[in-house]
Amino acid sequence: MIYVRESHVEKMGKTQDVSYEILNVLEFNSTRKRQSVVCRYPDGRLVLYCKGADTVIYERLGTGNDDLNKVTRVHLEQFGSAGLRTLCLAYRDLAPDLYESWNEKFITAKSSLRDREKRLDEVAELIEKELILIGATAIEDKLQEGVPNCIQTLSRAGIKIWVLTGDKIETAINIAYACNLLNNEMKQFIISSETDAIREVEERGDQTEIARFMKEEVKKQLKQFLDEAPQYFCSPSGPKLALVIDGKCLMYALEPSLRIMLLTLSLNCSSVVCCRVSPLQKAQVTSLVKKGARKITLSIGDGANDVSMIQAAHIGIGISGLEGMQAVMASDFAIAQFRFLEDLLLVHGRWSYIRLCKVVMYFFYKNLAFTLTQFWFTFGTGFSGQRFYDDWFQSLYNVIFTALPVVIVGLFDQDISSSLSKKYPELYKEGVRNMFFNRRIVAIWACFAVYQSLVFFYFVSLSSSTSRDSDGKMFGLWDVSTMAFTCVVVTVNLRLLMMCNSITRWHYISVGGSIIVWFVFIFVYSGIMTRFDRNDNMFWVIYVLMSTSYFYVTLLLVPVAALLGDFLYLGVQRWFFPYDYQIVQESHKDDADSINTPDSEETKEHLTPDEARSNAISQLPKEVSKHSGFAFDSPGYESFFATQFGKYVPPKAWDVARRASMKSKSKPK
Amino acid sequence: MTDTDRGTQRDRDSAFYLFTQQNLPACKPVLTPEWVFMTFLFIGFIFIPVGLVTLRASHSVVEIVERYDIGCVPEPFRINKVSYIQDDSIPKNCSLSFKVPKYMKAPIYIYYQLDNYYQNHRRYVKSRSDKQLLHGQNQHGISSCQPVEVNNDRPIIPCGLIAWSLFNDTFTFIRNRAELKVNRKNIAWKSDREHKFGKNVYPFNFQNGTLIGGGKLNPRIPLSDQEDLIVWMRTSALPSFRKLYGRIEKDLDVDDVVVVHLMNNYNTYSFGGKKKLVLSTTSWLGGKNDFLGLAYVFIGSSSVTIAVVFTLLHLLSQRH
Numbered sequence: 001m002i003y004v005r006e007s008h009v010e011k012m013g014k015t016q017d018v019s020y021e022i023l024n025v026l027e028f029n030s031t032r033k034r035q036s037v038v039c040r041y042p043d044g045r046l047v048l049y050c051k052g053a054d055t056v057i058y059e060r061l062g063t064g065n066d067d068l069n070k071v072t073r074v075h076l077e078q079f080g081s082a083g084l085r086t087l088c089l090a091y092r093d094l095a096p097d098l099y100e101s102w103n104e105k106f107i108t109a110k111s112s113l114r115d116r117e118k119r120l121d122e123v124a125e126l127i128e129k130e131l132i133l134i135g136a137t138a139i140e141d142k143l144q145e146g147v148p149n150c151i152q153t154l155s156r157a158g159i160k161i162w163v164l165t166g167d168k169i170e171t172a173i174n175i176a177y178a179c180n181l182l183n184n185e186m187k188q189f190i191i192s193s194e195t196d197a198i199r200e201v202e203e204r205g206d207q208t209e210i211a212r213f214m215k216e217e218v219k220k221q222l223k224q225f226l227d228e229a230p231q232y233f234c235s236p237s238g239p240k241l242a243l244v245i246d247g248k249c250l251m252y253a254l255e256p257s258l259r260i261m262l263l264t265l266s267l268n269c270s271s272v273v274c275c276r277v278s279p280l281q282k283a284q285v286t287s288l289v290k291k292g293a294r295k296i297t298l299s300i301g302d303g304a305n306d307v308s309m310i311q312a313a314h315i316g317i318g319i320s321g322l323e324g325m326q327a328v329m330a331s332d333f334a335i336a337q338f339r340f341l342e343d344l345l346l347v348h349g350r351w352s353y354i355r356l357c358k359v360v361m362y363f364f365y366k367n368l369a370f371t372l373t374q375f376w377f378t379f380g381t382g383f384s385g386q387r388f389y390d391d392w393f394q395s396l397y398n399v400i401f402t403a404l405p406v407v408i409v410g411l412f413d414q415d416i417s418s419s420l421s422k423k424y425p426e427l428y429k430e431g432v433r434n435m436f437f438n439r440r441i442v443a444i445w446a447c448f449a450v451y452q453s454l455v456f457f458y459f460v461s462l463s464s465s466t467s468r469d470s471d472g473k474m475f476g477l478w479d480v481s482t483m484a485f486t487c488v489v490v491t492v493n494l495r496l497l498m499m500c501n502s503i504t505r506w507h508y509i510s511v512g513g514s515i516i517v518w519f520v521f522i523f524v525y526s527g528i529m530t531r532f533d534r535n536d537n538m539f540w541v542i543y544v545l546m547s548t549s550y551f552y553v554t555l556l557l558v559p560v561a562a563l564l565g566d567f568l569y570l571g572v573q574r575w576f577f578p579y580d581y582q583i584v585q586e587s588h589k590d591d592a593d594s595i596n597t598p599d600s601e602e603t604k605e606h607l608t609p610d611e612a613r614s615n616a617i618s619q620l621p622k623e624v625s626k627h628s629g630f631a632f633d634s635p636g637y638e639s640f641f642a643t644q645f646g647k648y649v650p651p652k653a654w655d656v657a658r659r660a661s662m663k664s665k666s667k668p669k
Numbered sequence: 670m671t672d673t674d675r676g677t678q679r680d681r682d683s684a685f686y687l688f689t690q691q692n693l694p695a696c697k698p699v700l701t702p703e704w705v706f707m708t709f710l711f712i713g714f715i716f717i718p719v720g721l722v723t724l725r726a727s728h729s730v731v732e733i734v735e736r737y738d739i740g741c742v743p744e745p746f747r748i749n750k751v752s753y754i755q756d757d758s759i760p761k762n763c764s765l766s767f768k769v770p771k772y773m774k775a776p777i778y779i780y781y782q783l784d785n786y787y788q789n790h791r792r793y794v795k796s797r798s799d800k801q802l803l804h805g806q807n808q809h810g811i812s813s814c815q816p817v818e819v820n821n822d823r824p825i826i827p828c829g830l831i832a833w834s835l836f837n838d839t840f841t842f843i844r845n846r847a848e849l850k851v852n853r854k855n856i857a858w859k860s861d862r863e864h865k866f867g868k869n870v871y872p873f874n875f876q877n878g879t880l881i882g883g884g885k886l887n888p889r890i891p892l893s894d895q896e897d898l899i900v901w902m903r904t905s906a907l908p909s910f911r912k913l914y915g916r917i918e919k920d921l922d923v924d925d926v927v928v929v930h931l932m933n934n935y936n937t938y939s940f941g942g943k944k945k946l947v948l949s950t951t952s953w954l955g956g957k958n959d960f961l962g963l964a965y966v967f968i969g970s971s972s973v974t975i976a977v978v979f980t981l982l983h984l985l986s987q988r989h
Contacts, residue, residue, distance in 0.1 A: 380907050386791035412693060459964060461906055466956025467949070472778035472913055473858060476903035477789055502695040529864065540860035550955055553723060557961065560712060561968050568975060571705035575983065582699075589699045 018042060023099075024106060026124045029117070030166070030278055030305055032056065036128055038094070046094040050128055054136065054168070055276075057088035062130035072136050080170025083178070084138035090131035102127050143178055146339030151179045153342050155270070157425035158432055162272040162289075164282045166305065169194065169246060172275035176242075181271040186242045187232055189225040189265070191218060193248035215252045222253065222261045229268050241269040247276030254284050263292045282309035290314060300341060302327050317341065346425050347418045357436040358499060359410040365445045366402050366492045372453030373484060380461075388457075388481050390538055392525060401489050401518045404510040405496045415501040415581045420588055427581050435579065448569070452491065452562040459558050460484040469548045482522065482541050483551065487558040489518045494559060495566060501585070702983045706976050713973035720965025723954060730957040731771045731950050734782070738944035740765060741933040750938040765946075766928040773921040773950050779851065781838060782911035784943040788831075788904045796830035797902065802892060805870040817882075826873040827892065831902050833876070837884025838935045840914065840946065843928045844921070851915040857899035866892040866899055883935065911947055 002022060007015040021040040028035035034052025041047065050057065054076050061069060072088070079086045105126065109119035151161055161181060165172050169192055176182040193214065201213045225243075232238045243266050245253065253262045266272045266289075274285060282299075286309050290297045299306070299313035304326040310316030311330055318331030319338060328334040335344060377388040387394070421427065430436065460483050464475045493511045500507060519542075526538045545551050574582055687693050698704075739747075741763035746753035753759060787793065798814050805826065812818070814828035842849040872886040872895070886895060893899075900912050921927070929946065937944055949956050 381789045381791065382787045382908070384787070384791040386789050386794055412691065412695070414691070414695070414697075418691075459960075463958055463960045463964075465907065465910070466958045467778065467780075467913075467951055468955050470951045470953055470955070472776070472916065472949075472951050472956075473856070474780075474900075474903070474905065474910070474912060477794065477906040480906040500698075502697045504693040504695040506693070539864060540858075544858065544860065548955070549953055550961075553719070553954065553961055556719070557716075557964055557968070560716070561964065564712075564968065564972070567705075567708065571700055571702070571979065574700050575702055575705075576986065585697070585699050586701070589697065 024103065026120070026128070028052075029121075032121060032124065034128070036124065038099070038127075046096060046099050048092045048094055048127060048131075050090045050092070050131055051087055054086055054088045057090050057131065057133070060129050060131050061090065061133055062092075065133060069133055072133060076136050076138075076168075077170060079136070079138035080168045081174065082138075083140070083171055083174035085141050085167060085171055087137045087139075089134040089137065091134055092127075092129075092131050094127075143175070144338050146337070148179045150339045150342045151181060153422065153425045154345065155181075157346060157428035159345070159428070160270065162266075162274065162285070164274045164277050164285060164309065166247075166277060167275055169244065169275045172273050173244060176271065176273045181273070182242050185239050186270075187239045188242045188244060189221075189228075189269070191221050191225075191243070191245040191249045191253070193246045211252075214248065215255075215258075218249045218252045219258055219261075221249075222258060222265060226261055226265050229265065233268070240271075243269045243272045245272070245274050247274070247278060247281060250274060250277060250281055250285070254281070254288065259288060259292070263288055267293055279305040279308045282306065283312040285309075286312040298345075300338070317344070342422060343418070346428055347421045350421055350428055350431055351414055353431040354415055354436060354501075355410045355413050357441075358413060359406055360437065361441065361445050362406050362409070362496060362499065364442075365449050365495070366406075367398070368446060368449035369452045369456070369492060370397055370488055372450060373456045373488060376453065376457040377461075389485055390478065390481065393481075393485050396521070397489075400521070401514050402492055403514075405493055405507065405514055408504075408506045408510045409496060409500055412504055412506065413501055416584050416588070420584060424580075424584055427584065430580060444569070448566050451565055455558060455562040456484050456487055456491070459561065460487065460554065463550070463554060468544075468550055478538050479541050479545055482538065482545060483554060486518070486522075487555065487562075490515055490555070491559040491562045495563060498563065498566060498570065702979065706980050706983075709972040709976035709979070713969045713976065716965045716969030716972065720962050720967075720969055722962075723965055724959060724962030726952040726954045727957055727959050727962050729950075730952050731769075731773045732957040733767060733769070733948045734945055735765060735767055735929075735947075736943060736945045737763065737765055737931065738933070738937060738942075741931070751936070754933075754936045754938055761933045762930065763933050764928055764930045766926055769921045769923060769925040769927065772923050773948070775918050775920050776852075776950075777917040777919075777921060778949050778951065778956075779840065779842075779914040779917065780911040780947040780949065781836060781840075781914050782909070782943075782945040782947050783836075783937065784909040784945070785940065786910070786937065786942050787908045788910065789906055789908070793830055794904050797832065798828055799865065802827055802870065802902075803865060803867045805867055817878075820874055820878045823874045825875060825877075826870065827875070827898070827902075830882070831904065832898065833882040835883035835886070835898060835901050836912070836935055837932075838944065839932045841930045842917065843930065844925055849917050849919060849927070852918055853896065853915040855896075856913045856915060857896045858903065861899050861903065862893050862896070866895070868893045911945075917948075 001019055003017045003019050005015050005017050019042055022037060023040055023046075024038040026036040026038075032052070033056045034050055036048055036050040038046065038048050050060075054073075058069070058073070076086050076088075102123070106120075106123050109116065109123045112119050155161055163172065163176055163179075163181065165175070167175070169190075173182065182188065195217075198214060198217065201210055204210075229241060232241055245262075252258065274281075277285070282305075286297055286299055289295060290313065296315070297313040298315040298317065299309045300317040300319065301307075301310055302319035302321050304324065306318075306327050307330040310318060310327060315333070316331040318325075318327035318329070318334045320328045320334050320336055333344065335341060374388040378385070416424075416427075461480055464480050464483070467473060468475050468479075493514050497503065497507065497511055522538075522542045526541045526543065529539050578586075741761075742750050742753055743759075746759070754761075795813050796815075796817070801814075806824065814825075814830075817825060817830055817833045818828050819825060840851070842851060868891050870892045871890075872888045872892070875888070876882070876885045884897070886898065905912070931946070935944065954961070
């Protein structure tokens with residue numbers, strides 16, 4: 001039982017509460033795209049009310065009222081062009097006996113144990129026909145703030161952006177214009193199922209014929225566009241291409257025979273808009289690109305209907321918001337607003353790539369330098385396999401003496417600051433082209449590791465062939481190896497500092513700390529003799545070593561000689577063959593290096609309400625063409641409706657300011 | 670600013686916030702050509718003088734090297750040196766003489782140098798027992814000494830191949846018909862003498878087997894005083910090495926003729942090794958080794974060259 005407070009025109013604005021009994025609720029699902037409710041009026045009249053997308057409602061209307069239907073359809077198109085999201089409402093009077101028989105079927109379907117969804121859909125089909133159209137509603141669905149900017153920045157970064165939405169084609173196109181994905185200079189290829197020819201065939205009602213005809217149409221159009229496309233490529237300043245495709249056509253285009261054509265065409269376009277897509281189709285399109293084009297795909301969405309798409313892509317991002325947390329729970333990353341995607345990709349994504357490359361390369365380099373030194377030693381031991389270093393040195397090398405600095409680099413290294421990363425999105429392409437971890441880079445690091453290991457071994461061993469000090473005594477094997485190991489640890493840690501782009505105090509602490517830990521360790525290790533020592537332990541080695549001036553002379557020479565090659569290479573590479581990010585670094589190196597606070601938030605807090613309002617008003621774009629994202633930035637729908645009837649109503653100031661500062665719900669999927 | 674604003678400002682500056690927001694104050698070094706040039710020049714300015722000082726130290730050392738293992742084999746035995754060295758009935762006396770090229774200030778160190786002798790071979794290096802050296806008769810942990818562990822069911826002290834192959838050539842020096850006294854004390858590392866070789870451990874059952882590897886030890890002198898053994902047991906890193914034999918505490922003048930009477934006992938002929946006698950003075954940096962000095966000078970001068978070349982290229986290319 002529900003109560004509705006009604007006020008009728010005849011009753012001169014008096015309100016009364018009328019009770020309606022709700023008999024059945026046919027719930028919404030995305031395949032049916034509608035929902036219905038059967039209710040009983042207080043006077044016993046049975047009515048089925050249905051609300052849904054215009055296509056599905058129009059399919060189920062009865063004959064008669066054709067004028068109303070046509071006029072409503074015209075209105076719906078106007079709403080769509082204005083970017084509003086439309087719904088149709090319809091009703092049907094039910095005879096009691098018809099209702100009774102249907103209700104039995106409904107209850108059976110509802111309580112069935114198998115295929116309940118399918119049976120409910122079938123039962124709903126039985127009653128949702130011969131509807132009478134009531135009218136249409138249109139809702140404005142604002143874009144989140146910052147979305148057009150974000151999309152523009154990401155396309156500058158070389159990321160192709162596709163829109164997959166369940167809205168009508170007009171709404172989808174309008175959204176794309178608002179986001180700068182489409183503009184009037186682009187050549188648009190539109191594959192729609194709402195042409196007159198197709199409507200004609202649909203009215204005939206034969207399912208197989210419809211399917212065959214549509215498939216033919218889609219194939220014809222795909223072929224035609226594919227043939228047309230190359231001519232736009234020849235001129236680099238020619239218009240960009242865009243593809244707009246409908247959900248129904250997509251169903252046929254994703255079939256194995258046509259999907260390759262679809263893939264080729266869509267990869268040549270700089271943006272693709274798919275409208276009226278079901279969640280399953282969203283996932284299918286994503287897999288098409290992922291497997292067919294072998295590119296890395298990222299899906300972002302905020303509703304439950306985006307979950308399959310989020311899971312199908314390589315990376316799925318959910319926006320946590322007013323539509324619930326299903327998208328967030330299915331995703332790999334969750335962000336709060338769409339515009340944070342820019343930060344996620346251009347700043348953190350890029351930094352992660354750089355850090356990962358550095359960490360991996362450094363690990364291989366330091367182990368190579370360390371191990372090859374022993375390798376050169378084997379030539380002098382008759383290939384008997386005698387270790388050059390003590391066992392403990394080898395075990396602890398990667399654990400204590402060189403571990404922490406590289407972790408710090410992996411956490412903190414930033415080649416350019418976050419604001420500059422967003423200012424130059426083209427730098428993202430360095431990651432796409434895998435410029436920092438390819439064979440050339442690996443070979444260069446390996447060569448330097450070999451060179452350094454030669455320096456370590458030969459400098460140390462050749463200089464210790466005569467007496468160590470003025471007292472004439474000679475070094476043994478373990479003394480030479482301790483000297484070499486000290487040089488390795490110092491050199492490898494200093495090399496890390498050389499490859500950092502930004503050095504915080506944690507870097508100094510970890511690098512200095514690692515070297516100090518080495519000395520502490522060797523002081524303790526060679527100062528203690530226990531029962532568990534192996535033969536010829538390192539007793540007193542470091543103290544003797546450090547009492548000679550040979551130690552200090554060698555410790556100054558060897559790291560510098562080893563790092564000289566690397567330093568020269570870095571200098572030459574940066575100056576004569578620089579990477580893009582290095583050029584950016586140089587041109588901005590004199591910028592005031594303040595702690596980067598998020599600028600926009602700071603400034604907003606310090607404005608008075610008046611200033612905030614005028615700020616917001618000045619940021620609204622002006623209307624230029626028919627498709628300018630009118631609905632998403634226009635001040636007040638009151639004025640929109642008024643202009644439809646030829647009247648001019650000025651926008652209200654409070655409305656403008658409210659909209660400009662409001663953070664609202666959904667955005668394009 | 671209100672209190673809440675001040676509070677957020679304080680939070681914004683806190684170390685934890687900076688850490689998690691990746692906003693730590695950092696220095697962002699950019700390697701400009703000026704830096705490259707200055708660094709290389711700086712290295713050159715430091716290294717060349719240090720290198721020259723080091724070279725001077727090395728050149729101030731006077732070193733005499735005399736190979737004697739071929740010359741000391743009498744003519745009839747040169748064809749089969751191995752049987753010569755292994756035959757105990759042949760006397761092994763030998764003498765050689767040399768002239769002092771430069772004034773040598775005391776103390777003058779005497780070394781024996783062995784080439785092609787792999788003291789760093791894995792099985793050789795592990796063939797010893799430090800516990801036994803320190804504590805004497807010890808049942809634990811001497812399996813590493815195999816095969817020189819027991820002889821006739823009695824343990825060998827000191828066990829192991831290193832001790833078994835003790836060098837046993839001896840040298841006496843005569844100048845102008847007067848013997849030069851050789852000080853054979855304090856030739857081993859002090860830490861070895863005091864902490865690694867026991868004061869109560871005496872050689873036992875040493876070199877009693879059928880295969881004689883090297884010298885014998887006096888069973889009445891404790892190991893901590895057997896300095897030859899201690900020096901020998903500090904295994905060296907490379908196959909060509911020298912070990913300290915003793916010290917001469919007198920000066921040697923230019924053109925002094927020194928005659929050495931040596932006993933050519935040690936067998937290096939079976940494996941093509943060489944034996945050399947070395948007399949050397951020392952400097953603050955040690956013996957005569959030009960390597961460090963040359964390396965410093967080389968690195969220093971190449972740094973300066975690179976700095977100059979780099980600057981020329983930079984001026985020629987004119988980027989930015």
